[in-house]
Amino acid sequence: MARVLTPRAEDFPRWYQDLIAKAQLADNGPVRGTMVIRPTGYALWERMQGEMDARIKAAGAENAYFPLFIPESYLRREAQHVEGFSPELAVVTHAGGKELAEPIVVRPTSETIFGEFMAKWVDSYRDLPLLLNQWANVVRWELRPRTFLRTTEFLWQEGHTAHATEADAAAYARRILHHVYEDFMVNLLAIPVVPGRKTVGERFAGATNTMTLEAMMGDGKALQMGTSHELGQNFAKAFDITYSSQAGSLEHCWTTSWGSTTRMIGGLIMVHGDDSGLRIPPRLAPVQANIMVVKAGEGVAEAAAKLRDELAAAGVRVTLDDRADVPFGRRAVDAELKGIPVRIEVGPRDLAAGNAVLVRRITGAKAPVPLGEVVAAVTAALKADQQQLFDDALALREERTVDVKTLGDALEAAQTGWARVPWSAVGVEGEAEANGKAVTVRCL
């Protein structure tokens, strides 16, 4: 069989770009670091949005929409924040045919503008907690872009909340980390993420604590899949977000922010992809089962349509590929590249025996199934293979994570995977040394 992608073992980054191109997930945009998310890729994002949004709403947050354009002066109000983002900003200087009096920043994140309006909307302790979220695009100029992972423009949700007490803010930031992000990543993406805290050096600009979910990719490297920040009173003081307490005193709020992005698509690819393409966890998959007419023949079209209706009635997201004039091999390779979990082949020969052939993308298993048992077999396969992907990812992570006692051993282990090392053996100086060798302390 002709090789479809650069094998992962040969060149992992190249395999990644090959897969994105050949599965038609995304293209590079004309402006440096931007991307065009194609329908196959965007359907993944829509599924992620829907599942994540339901969890965010269940955590009590409401969606809103804040402007793309932020006055440059807003960012300057919080010292660490402006320092952290300045090198990445895109700035609008001309609009409506004129030069602007004050330059406008294209939002790299929206803590500042949420802060400005939270200050207007919060009056008394009765208005708290104020729990907001938005789905939006943001821009951070990228010098070394990589599709989905680091792009100049990306899509995300950003939550921003204000609380009366530090404890309430801390609890909410953790609720989002675990009940929204971790739950989604483990149960939908089938990725065994490790929750933890970032070191002081790796914190978000303006945060007092940054919590992260780290996942191990197929090459043993780590990817940050989502973050939840406690911002202390830093933004509340910069934007005067105050409330009158039950006792009548004027207090500053405690705020949080948290985000997850289209980078998750990159993580999904790098955790579950193989040398034939993407493998999408069944619970996430926009299309869970693809019925393929192998070739035309007596009763084939009818049998395929009947299976599609039965699967749809059973709640399976199903498509029917009846392009009998396009070579079957080409269509099969394409469906494997795109990672559709289950393929049901319907052709004259198997049909004569009363069968269809069930091919499972995740395990590679292939077997004839009596027509009357297809729905049950597909449902069982979707469930089992969701678990299989998670188990495989977990097994890889455990295999590639070692417990070490010294920084030296940790740096060695980081060449092929992760090292679990006591922070007392690393410290701030050790972290700097590791960073110099392109190794990062991912979480505490």
Add this chain to the structure above:
Amino acid sequence: MARVLTPRAEDFPRWYQDLIAKAQLADNGPVRGTMVIRPTGYALWERMQGEMDARIKAAGAENAYFPLFIPESYLRREAQHVEGFSPELAVVTHAGGKELAEPIVVRPTSETIFGEFMAKWVDSYRDLPLLLNQWANVVRWELRPRTFLRTTEFLWQEGHTAHATEADAAAYARRILHHVYEDFMVNLLAIPVVPGRKTVGERFAGATNTMTLEAMMGDGKALQMGTSHELGQNFAKAFDITYSSQAGSLEHCWTTSWGSTTRMIGGLIMVHGDDSGLRIPPRLAPVQANIMVVKAGEGVAEAAAKLRDELAAAGVRVTLDDRADVPFGRRAVDAELKGIPVRIEVGPRDLAAGNAVLVRRITGAKAPVPLGEVVAAVTAALKADQQQLFDDALALREERTVDVKTLGDALEAAQTGWARVPWSAVGVEGEAEANGKAVTVRCL
């Protein structure tokens, strides 16, 4: 009763801004013409998106996402397009701490960048039609902004399609106009829109035909609620979107584009709002029924919770307001401002008689209903009041539209409503004269 809003008859534009502020739909953003869409307003947009998106997908289009940033040179490739949009552009000149070699335009619309990629993706007639849509923000610098109606940044969906023949493109642009937009506006928004063609002078920049859906607002003026454009081969020629035909020749595609925006929220307000606030059509409403505990008392909380569960089980989008410590009058005024279609009051006195009180926002009707009949009464009210809003809007439009024979009579009629006049009595010169008097030819 204290007046909540400036009455519509006194000052319609002021009433509109009052309503948006007091119903907490939106605030003005810090950068000229931008807006913050608050949760109450954004929930309307989410419902619009969901319903519209389902219709767009049913019409065969797939969602994708294209970059916010477009090289300035792209816009210059189609002469009418650049001329139409130049005065409204926001331009990024600095990014990543440096001045850019080529200025970047923040998309005012995406025909050009879709064109660039359609040219790459379309190869043969088998790739056609290519039917794409995206949900995104766009920026057009506004000198006279009005919340939702004309804002510097707004949210929208923009569809872009490529076809093999002029006839196929024409049919698809009409399919979207009628089966997506008109169906949604009539059946969800309860707005009797008039579909028609724009005059040559009112066409989209670069279109060969612009079709529109016009609605009459509460003050007798017209609002464009959505547009669908035939672009001929203008963009196909500017971006080289070609295909090899079945006969083997190389042909330019025929393209369309079509869009609907957050302006629809403005239209919804101006068509259905009254002096007490918004009135949301029940099928659109994020919250259809609001159960209000009038005051605490024996069994009140239990009865209210039971009604909520019953209504939810019957598929009604329901909320429970049990803040018995907040004055009932204040809560009722707020719910009326926000336009929730049905209110169910639960209090000790009515409960003793086995009743709740059903208050219908749209008709103003108020009557006690036995607890066991609340679900049926609410369901019936939601259905009837959806129709009532449509009927009222249609009656107003018919009352305010006159048939006239001359341009002079049309201009007079336009002071209080619409005039239906033969195009032969207007013509291009008449249109120019009308425009000079702030009257526009809305559709043919």
